[in-house]
Amino acid sequence: MVQIMWLVLGGTALVAALRAGRSARALLVGRWAVGILFIVFGALVNAVWLAADHAYYGEFAEPSPFPFVRDTWASLVVPHLWLFIGLLIVCELLAGALILAGGRWAQAGLVALIAFHVGQLAFGGVLWVWAPLMILTLSLMLRAERRAGTARTAGARTSARAPVA
DSSP states (O other), rough: OHHHHHHHHHHHHHHHHHHTTOHHHHHHHHHHHHHHHHHHIIIIIIHHHHOTTTHHHTTTTOOOSHHHHHHHHHIIIIIGGHHHHHHHHHHHHHHHHHHHHHHHHHHHHHHHEEEEEEHHGOOOOOOOHHHHHHHHHHHHHHHHHHHHHHHHHHHHHHHHHHOOO
């Protein structure tokens, strides 16, 4: 169920991101898809999994082609799951909320999630498919957010200079 929702929301965000540069509605749809993805199917799901089943995280790094990643995960993260997965939960929740806020807040959240997905590439496996698609999606949304912010700023300057009748 969770993986299906990741695909549905990720696909929705990708399609919206492809149109977000030309459509304010598409940008809004993309924001909501990414926000829900990270708040509900990121933070909330990780919280449930952490509380219910620690074993899920034990083998997360196994697909990584890098021994450093596998060894560090096993020796540092797994013994301190509540700390590291707790930080992950807080960061996913914060990034999702920032994106839903829109404007400059959304830009900060998108930059954070782009960095997060670049980091996911070290884990290999299915993340080598998911992360590049999300990096593309988030980058397109970031570009659209920046353009929308520039347009809002230019519009505010123009209306401030317009003579009042």
